[in-house]
Amino acid sequence: MKLAVLPGDGIGPEIVAQAVKVLEVLNKDGMKIEMEHAPIGGAGYDAARDPLPEATLKLARAADAVLLGAVGGPQYDTLDRPLRPERGLLRIRKELNLFANLRPALLYPELASASTLKPEVVAGLDIMIVRELTGDVYFGQPRGIEMRPGPDGRAERVGFNTMIYSESEIRRVAHVAFGIAMKRGKRLCSVEKANVLECSELWREVVLEVARDYPEVELSSMYVDNAAMQLVRNPKQFDVIVTGNIFGDILSDQASMLSGSIGMLPSASLDENNKGMYEPIHGSAPDIAGKDIANPLATILSVAMMYRYTFADAATADRIENAVKKVIAQGYRTADIYTEGCKKVSCNQMGDAVVAAM
């Protein structure tokens, strides 16, 4: 098995280094994961004037899975748009056809106090958001900024993008979502804005069609504005949510914050054959980069997702997840999740603690 390791920017290299420690332990135990590093995002720009250098894309294509840290930093904010770190991220998703983005929103009981929501509202929270990742207004054509006649007859700038989904795009991500629902609580909520948008109308129709293949799954539909309300009002009503790229961007970030500790949340982005890119949902946190204080657990848990989804090795995934639960139970905390009475550790120490717990 080949793994492309793309540390990226900011805290990316530090947190990825801890995940690599975990992978090395597993390799010693008999797994054969070959790792190769390459730059992406700002690091890609620094190395090759491209947030997704040709060599990095080639490596990622050849690999069975990709482990990503995070991209972005203030020094890249003034670059031309196509050169900015996030464009590397968008392009690798598209190039590898990673259409299904799995983003769990999970509350660790020991960290419940970090949530801004009342304990009874979030205790036991365990939602899986399946976000379509290679379509929608993110990639739709036509798009651009151009001059058009304004209300007073004079030309003015107009900015536009195309929100678009085809039947096949909706169908494949719906199958992934129903499949995940089957392995969980068998409840799936499809989120769109079908009362206003034709794009959503088709989304709703196709999801209903796919539902016929999964009679055991209880399917509901919800408008995106209502979903944003329900995630505040009673988030535990959800098991699996499936939605488009832009609604998923918004709702998955909202949902992840419910737990209060986004430093703990991993993600997977899968293609048709379960090849995947794995990354923490948090950003590159340039302000704390290089200080060895970042939380590596989301990245380590991303490795667990990699074993679960790409390597179809649930036992190893469980082993990693249990090790993380154990270090949390033992009271180890990086600064972002620290509360009085716990043991404050560095990024490296947290990585070592997980390795020890394995």
Added chain:
Amino acid sequence: MKLAVLPGDGIGPEIVAQAVKVLEVLNKDGMKIEMEHAPIGGAGYDAARDPLPEATLKLARAADAVLLGAVGGPQYDTLDRPLRPERGLLRIRKELNLFANLRPALLYPELASASTLKPEVVAGLDIMIVRELTGDVYFGQPRGIEMRPGPDGRAERVGFNTMIYSESEIRRVAHVAFGIAMKRGKRLCSVEKANVLECSELWREVVLEVARDYPEVELSSMYVDNAAMQLVRNPKQFDVIVTGNIFGDILSDQASMLSGSIGMLPSASLDENNKGMYEPIHGSAPDIAGKDIANPLATILSVAMMYRYTFADAATADRIENAVKKVIAQGYRTADIYTEGCKKVSCNQMGDAVVAAM
């Protein structure tokens, strides 16, 4: 002054009747507001096979302001899309050019326990969201569902909408938002997704241009996914938020739920001349319609906004708002906001209590 009263569906007629009581008291005190009723939404369909009957639109056009209850009900869900209640709502917004939707998210201290967020996170919450209401993917052309060649060469359905903003559309709503920020905490946060969308890129640029006219206002920009997180993490960081139609739809619903009592939240939708439509942000609640248990306070507070924005009569607006605060302080509660030890009242009784408090 002429007011078009459009009760709509579900609890609409009951809650609007209480607001009318308040208006009648004010009329007795010397205000001269002429009221005329007309159907909209499902009621419009029942009366004239049109969710926005010609006569209703004519009345609304001729009026200085519009008071709306709520639209929608299960009996209309199977109608053809153009006949559904919400289409009446979208059309009247567009026809009257009500481009600036003002949605306060406010916590009443006495009702703080209704929030799912911890008291310290929401105590004193007072956000104003300014949502653009007549543009964006809601109204952009082209839009539709059509057949196109799929990945395997066979034709498949494709659903698409156009997310689009022109300079003049962004400029006018930005002016409204800066104007409101000037009267409040002088902090404005513009929310978009400029790292991905050209439409948002233009939004950000134009808002920055408009900012030059308001040197006293501290402007920030935030991506919509981050805004959805920040509204959970620390909602009190916001004073005024300005954003497009679809992002505003999602974020304003999320924000309103932070208070835990959406039965208390009014809204205004304004045109260039401060002509406005006023409505509670909650829906038509068909399940409790006709039972005289709905909360009329959001509708009554919508009348206060009407005095503030359309009639430029802040004193009367304050008078209504103070009356509402008083009944809350006196312990009057409709079922939706009832907690032990308070006085449970019906919709009608709540209307009477407000009138008495005036």
